[in-house]
Amino acid sequence: MHKPIVLITGAAGFLGRHVCAALGRRGWALRAVDNFSAGSREPLPGAEIIEADVSTAAGAELACRGASAVVHLAAFSSVPRSLADPDQARRDTEQSTLELIRAASARGIGRFVFASSSSVYGDAGMPPVQEDSPLAPKSPYAQAKLASEVHLRQAAPALDAVCLRFFNIYGPGQRPDATYAAAIPQFCRRILRDEEVTIYGDGEQTRDFLYVEDAALSVTAALEAGRRFDGAPVNVASGECVTINRLVALVGELAGRRPRVRHEGERRGDVRLSQADVTRAKSWMDFQAAVPLREGLRRTLAWLSGH
Numbered sequence: 001m002h003k004p005i006v007l008i009t010g011a012a013g014f015l016g017r018h019v020c021a022a023l024g025r026r027g028w029a030l031r032a033v034d035n036f037s038a039g040s041r042e043p044l045p046g047a048e049i050i051e052a053d054v055s056t057a058a059g060a061e062l063a064c065r066g067a068s069a070v071v072h073l074a075a076f077s078s079v080p081r082s083l084a085d086p087d088q089a090r091r092d093t094e095q096s097t098l099e100l101i102r103a104a105s106a107r108g109i110g111r112f113v114f115a116s117s118s119s120v121y122g123d124a125g126m127p128p129v130q131e132d133s134p135l136a137p138k139s140p141y142a143q144a145k146l147a148s149e150v151h152l153r154q155a156a157p158a159l160d161a162v163c164l165r166f167f168n169i170y171g172p173g174q175r176p177d178a179t180y181a182a183a184i185p186q187f188c189r190r191i192l193r194d195e196e197v198t199i200y201g202d203g204e205q206t207r208d209f210l211y212v213e214d215a216a217l218s219v220t221a222a223l224e225a226g227r228r229f230d231g232a233p234v235n236v237a238s239g240e241c242v243t244i245n246r247l248v249a250l251v252g253e254l255a256g257r258r259p260r261v262r263h264e265g266e267r268r269g270d271v272r273l274s275q276a277d278v279t280r281a282k283s284w285m286d287f288q289a290a291v292p293l294r295e296g297l298r299r300t301l302a303w304l305s306g307h
């Protein structure tokens with residue numbers, strides 16, 4: 001018997017590679033699609049690889065052909081980058097969702113897992129935020145994620161989408177050297193090299209960090225859940241929050257170095273406090289993050305030491 005094909009868009013990116021590995025272990029046949037605008041061309045073992053831009057009708061149709069399910073991770077995945085180029089952010093993040101909804105609906109694909117983001121909450125709700133907390137996107141990136149969620153809700157019941165609102169994901173494979181690199185790989189790399197780290201604002205802003213293998217397992221849980229979602233959002237996070245100051249101190253402790261810190265002004269688009277209520281993920285998808293921050297950072301430092 002043929003294995004069912006799952007399309008993974010943005011498969012060559014940081015999360016995509018871990019998602020491919022997790023889905024491959026679950027017995028899915030993998031169709032990995034990426035336009036390589038940010039993803040790496042390193043091999044993706046066991047996957048059929050297609051180079052395509054899923055923000056175009058032709059790209060989305062090619063990607064969906066023969067697939068039973070979709071995991072849509074492709075996006076212009078950075079808040080500061082989206083402030084610099086809002087048009088491209090909208091195309092790669094919202095337009096790609098629209099094109100995939102069309103192509104997937106035309107082919108009778110049911111389950112559609114979408115990588116949304118905690119950024120849709122902005123600073124509106126009091127943490128820990130629940131899925132029905134107020135929404136106030138502060139950047140074109142967050143706006144495009146929220147618009148995508150709305151399109152996916154409107155595509156129900158033909159399409160049964162779930163919008164995973166990922167909080168900050170970190171772990172092996174996340175590059176520290178990209179122009180808009182995320183905080184944890186930058187902190188780890190610079191502290192390992194005894195270089196100064198930059199903290200934007202006073203460092204008392206909080207984040208809810210999720211280890212990347214947990215994030216990948218949440219995708220398999222969403223894909224295989226025996227219930228309908230009809231476009232509903234689900235927070236995916238650890239449920240714990242940490243200040244950026246504490247995070248830097250922890251990385252220093254694990255790396256055996258004393259961090260040298262420089263403060264700069266707050267960054268436009270950044271939220272102040274971020275922490276998820278993760279009750280829905282547990283009750284709807286039986287998903288709970290398993291890797292504590294200290295252990296995840298230890299693994300990240302080990303990976304970065306060899307790269």
Ligand SMILES: NC(=O)c1ccc[n+]([C@@H]2O[C@H](COP(=O)([O-])OP(=O)(O)OC[C@H]3O[C@@H](n4cnc5c(N)ncnc54)[C@H](O)[C@@H]3O)[C@@H](O)[C@H]2O)c1
Binds near residue numbers: 012116
């Ligand atoms: N990393 C996080 O902390 C985090 C947090 C919340 C949500 N997310 C979301 O999870 C998803 C994966 O994040 P990531 O960190 O792996 O990002 P990433 O930038 O590493 O991966 C995104 C991938 O999408 C590809 N891509 C972009 N536009 C495309 C297009 N039009 N057609 C085909 N491919 C395209 C890029 O080349 C890249 O490989 C994104 O949707 C992101 O917004 C990530």
